[in-house]
Amino acid sequence: MPQTPAPAQAPVPGAWEELVTSALLGTERRTPPGHAPGRAAPTALLDAAAVETVRRRAGLRPARSAERLEPAPEDPRPPLPAAAARRLTMLLADRPGTAGGGRRGTAPDLMELLPQWLAAANARGFAAPPQTLPALLDAARGRTDLRPATLTFAGPRALWLARLNPDWRFALRAAPGGGAALPRPEDTARVRQLWEEGLFAERVALLAALRARDAAGARELLASTWPTERAEDRLMFLDSLRTGLGPQDEPFLERALADRSRNVRATAAELLSALPGSALAARMAARALTCVSVDRTGAAPAIVVEAPHECDADMERDGVVPKPPAGRGERSWWFGQLVEAAPLGTWPARLGGRTPEEIVALPVADDWQSELHAAWCRAAVRQRDAGWARALLGSPTAPEAGGPGAVSLAERAKLLGTLNAGERAEWVAGFIATHGLSEAFQLLGMCAVPWAAPLGRAVVDALNIARDAGSYPWSFSGVMGLAERCLDPSEAGRLDGLLAIPDETEDASPGAGGYWAEAFQRLVTTLRLRAAMTEELGAP
Amino acid sequence: MTQQGVRWSADQVLALAPDAASRKAGSKLGAAGPWSEAGSSDEGTVWGLCKGSGSKPYQTIVDIADVSGPAYKCSCPSRKFPCKHALGLLLLWAGGEGAVPTAQAPDWAEQWISGRRRRAEEKSAADSPGSGPGAGDPDAARRRAERRAERITAGATELEQRLTDLLRGGLAGVEQAGYGMWEETAARMVDAQASGLAARVRELGAIPASGPGWPVRLLEECALLHLLGQGWLGRDRLPDDLAATVRARVGLPVSPDGPPVRDNWLVLAQYDTADTRLTTRRIWLHGVESNRTALLLSYGAAGRAPELALPVGLTLEAEVSAYPGGGRQRASLGKQFAPPAPTAIRPPGVSTTRAAARYGEALRDDPWLESVPVTLERVVPVPDGDSWQLADADEDTALPLTPATHHRPGLWRLVALSGGEPVKVFGECGHRGFTPLAAWPADPGPAVQLC
CATH class of the missing domain: 1.25.40 (Serine Threonine Protein Phosphatase 5, Tetratricopeptide repeat)
Incomplete structure (x- = not known):
């Protein structure tokens, strides 16, 4: 409370300051005005200070109010059911570091359930109880993986709150434009303006949001400024085309194959190879098919691999990286890239009309099996081809499925991602x-x-x-x-x-x-x- | 009396936890897994068996209808009070009928409950004739009291001498003198059985290191200590109430002498402060009918939670008796007539101007008072430079928050609850500023704890 006694009650202006000065220096050196020096002076000073202290406290008045805050924006979502709000309180009470670690015992790990709870609450569109926002923001501050779901649940009031506390600044960074909403895709003038004048992060967010709603519109927006963008920005923008990738994107991506930046070219080639109908995919298929054939001269048919002998300029233009990483042969490196980018649908015709299962079961001559199967795995993942993924995964109960086979666990995990x-x-x-x-x-x-x-x-x-x-x-x-x-x-x-x-x-x-x-x-x-x-x- | 509809909320249960670690541990036990044979009775008892690390499950019983607040019994070895099992059991019970059905108490629970009830009856029977059996010879008691008063007088005289010496030499010297001189003086006051004086002297020792403006604060506290010493030495000439205030402030034991006031008492706030010797728990109650605010104090040895714990946000129908002195703010909880129950009632609030005036008026009865309990109507938390204030929604006035508030999570709960709109806030209003302890949103909703 401000130390402002009511003026009407002050007997002597500045009397209190005089008392403090005398007390600091000591009555031996300075006697407060109106008091006699000597043995009784300290007591007289204490008496006067006691009266003054109580008088000052009794006379306290409220201060003038500082500038009011702009109220938090309305959160139109319905409030949580009471039981769910209690549950949230309990989940948030279980914060790491509030008790010693040690053995886990029989009690559930509540913090680990928070992500599920948040996802469920968000799916139902509930608003967070305001008083839980600080704990939610603190939880999201400590765990970046929790941030998107937490901030969605915490809603507009959390951003309002985060502006008042530097500890929660991450929430403003996470929200594009410092919490300002992105323009709606229909609002072409504002979209255009933000695209041309916005910060890089805002533009990435804008492009991603637009691409999710209107794939062609986003591509056209990107194409309109493409030649003037910096190389590293082009790479990020190109990456956002992964969402909703389709045959309509091919002409744009073909042009990007001639980009000045090697990383942009490689990304464009990768995106095109994920479109089995694209011209690039056809070129890569033609190259890959010449390398692989079925040899029927032996007792049983087997696949024979003849890896490319050179990486020419056309291959490079289609995204083949000429220089292998340390420890790998050039020819197998190029071969792997060709097979990976070739549409999987072209192989049955080339290999005697066999199904993917039959093709995978064929023996492969001269130790090329792991190279070939690994490339097919990458192709199946990139082209999201469930039929080939199933064939490459094989039967889960097969003995080699558990051990180190041609297909590693990491590849299996990725192949599984293409199945329902x-x-x-x-x-x-x-x-x-x-x-x-x-x-x-x-x-x-x-x-x-x-x-x-x-x-x-x-x-x-x-x-x-x-x-x-x-x-x-x-x-x-x-x-x-x-x-x-x-x-x-x-x-x-x-x-x-x-x-x-x-x-x-x-x-x-x-x-x-x-x-x-x-x-x-x-x-x-x-x-x-x-x-x-x-x-x-x-x-x- | 029935259990229907009076199960507490998780918040209210968690408020009973003695510390953050217990709160966390209790939360984990608030699920059906480790519990078996859990049940509750209409008389307000909850029990259950909790699987712990040993082979034999712990037997946990809570009596929420006890006349002196919830009582706990658990066969676990924890020294926390209530232990995590009791908290977990209450959380389970708060969760609903499914996990803790109404049932007949098993033998092991029944024994403890009936034992408690019997002892409570014996105690009230023993209390009623007036002086208890422990009072002993009244003459001996009087002589003991006289001897103690003499010692305190000697201590107060010595303290006066030390204060005089201090002021003669000047406060500027104490910054170098350090903590030692105060500790020694405080020890002398403990010897003189004047614990109130000793505590004040110890606080004096911390002021020179408390940042800018310390000379003013040191002079204020020295002057108030002098006032208390003089008050003791001249207590015969003081009005009765003021003399009682001085006796309590000096550290003499006091017992409640006010008539028991039966009311529905809303538990506004409960919080602990601790120093190296003692944990002090403060519980603020608001009488719905009497419109009185009462403070319950409960103490625990260092590191241990005090025994009395009440669920914040609930009302309990009970009798409360005031202590003498100090504006009769402090009270003791007497007979309880029903288990604590949820309520939609909120205490009536006042403006910031009125709140400041109320502190000034209270100093008439107790000039040593640090703060008074106040409910503020329609205030908005507003940042003011590095600090915060509660601004009146309808006037151009505001109460600054105490500096200690700025480092507590409660401040942010209050700001979040308000969202820039007026809320009702209960707290302590004093010369250092306002300490918010509980708040209510503008729309109907339960109180939010801020301490």
Whole structure:
């Protein structure tokens, strides 16, 4: 409160200041005015100061108000149901660092459930309770992966708040234009103006937003200023054409193949090769087909590879990188790029009318198999060809699927991405049933949440087997954590049999049974919690 | 009395937690997983078995209808109070009928509950005749009190001498003198059994390091300490109420003497302050009928949470008796007639001008008062340079927030709640500024805790 006593009550103006000065210097050196020096002076000073202190405090008045804030914009979304608001409070109370770490115990990891909760709340379009905004912003500040969903949920008031606290400045950066809304695609004049005058980040955001709504319009906007853009900007803008890529983009991309920047050329070539009907794809197919043929002279037909002998200027123009990375031969490097960019649909005709499965099953002469299959994998991912992906993935129960085969786990994970969710889950379920969980983490990450029933059952069965095998649960903590977040909550009932501590067998690790029971309890608790969370938010 | 509709909210349960770690641990236990045989009775008892790290589950019981606030019992070894199991159980219960159904209490719970009820009845029976059995010989008690008063008088006299010496030599010297001289003086006051004087002396020691303007603050506190010392030495000549205030401020034990006021008491705020010796819990209550605001104090040894914990935002129908002195702000919680229940009631508010005046008026009864409880009507948090103030929505006046408020998360909850629009705020208004403790949004909604 300001130290402004009411003037009418002040007996002597400046009396208090005189008292402070005397007190600082000491009554030996200075006696306050109106008091006699000597032994009684300190007491007299204290008496006067006491009166003055109480008088000053009793006379306090409010200050003048500072300039008012512009009120926060209205959030038209409906408020959270009461139970969901309570749940949010609990999820946010579980912030990392508020208690010692250590063993996880049977309690669910609430912070890990926040992303799911936010996604569910956003899907239903609820507004955040205002008083939770600081905790939400703090959570998003610590975890960049949480930011998009958190800021969507937190809504316009969070941006208003972030302008007042430097700790939350990230929220303004995350929102394009410092929180100002992008112009609507129909508002061509404003779109045009922002495109021509905006900052780089604003222009990238504008192009991405426009491309999602109106692919052709975005391309035309980009083409209108293309020659005047800087090389690194061209690369970023070109990248945004990945969204909604279609045959109509081909003429523009063909022109970009002649770009001054090598990175722009390579990106244009990559985009064109993802369009199986494009002229570039046809050129690459013609090149690749001459390298691969079926040799029928042996006992069984086999694929023979004759890698290109040179990388000519036309190949370079079509995006083939001439110089291989260290440790790779030039010819296999060029070959891999040709096959990767060739449309997969051209191979059956070239290889005796065989199906993709039959082609993949053919032996490959002279150790070219891994090179050829890896290139086909990249092509299947780039062209999103589920038929070829299925063939290359093979049967999940095949013995070589679990070990180091021609197709690595990382490639498998990418191939899975081209299949639909149900097929993906089924493949991974089959894989786990045969090979267990030790290699499954990356593949599980590709599966849709919540896990489909066969996949969930496979994971639970595999965990059960791992427990019976006598290992400790923390060897599977990654999969356990995923299961807590991804298993369908309706599976909780099936887990009841696993909650008890089993009798310890001789070959089991000491005490493992108790830790497993604890891990399964946490799993069940988390699933119940997720079911409750979803129920509290109501139907989407 | 029935449990229907009076389950608390998660916020209210979490407010009982003694610290942030317990809040987190309790939140994790607020789900069905580790619990079995959980249930609640219509008399306001909740119980359950919680699976811990050992083989035997912990037995947790909470009596929310207890006359002196919620009571907890748990077989876990934790020294936290309430422990995480009690918090988790209450959260589970707050979650709804499904997880904690109404049921018959099991034997182990029933024993504890009936034991408590019996002891409570014995206690009230013992209290009623007047002097308890512990009072002993009234003559001996009087002699003890006289001896203590003599010691305090000696201490106050010594303190006066030290203050006089200090002012004779000048306050400028204390910046170099350091903390030692104050600690020694404070220890002398502890010896003199004047804990109130000792605490004030210790606070004096921190002022020279408290930043610009310290000489003014040091002189103010020295003067008020002198006033208190003089008040003690001349207490015979003071009006009764002021003398009672001086006795309480010096550190003599006081007991409530006001008549019990039965009312629906809305729990406005609860917060703890701690120094190296003691944790002090303050709970502000607002009487819905009496329109009185009362302060409950509860103490715990260093590092331990005080026992009394009330759910913020609920009302409890109870009796409250005022302590003598200090404007009769402090009170003790007496008999409770019903479990705490949710309410839509908010305390009536005043303008910023009226709030400042109210502090000035309260100094008449207690010149040592740091702040008074006030509810502000229609105020907006506004940044003012590096600090914040609560500006009156309808006048050109504002109360600055206390400097300590700027580092608390509650400030941002208040700003977020307001969104630049007027809100109702309860807090403490004093010479350092306003400390917000609870706020209500403009539209209907529960109180938001800021402390």
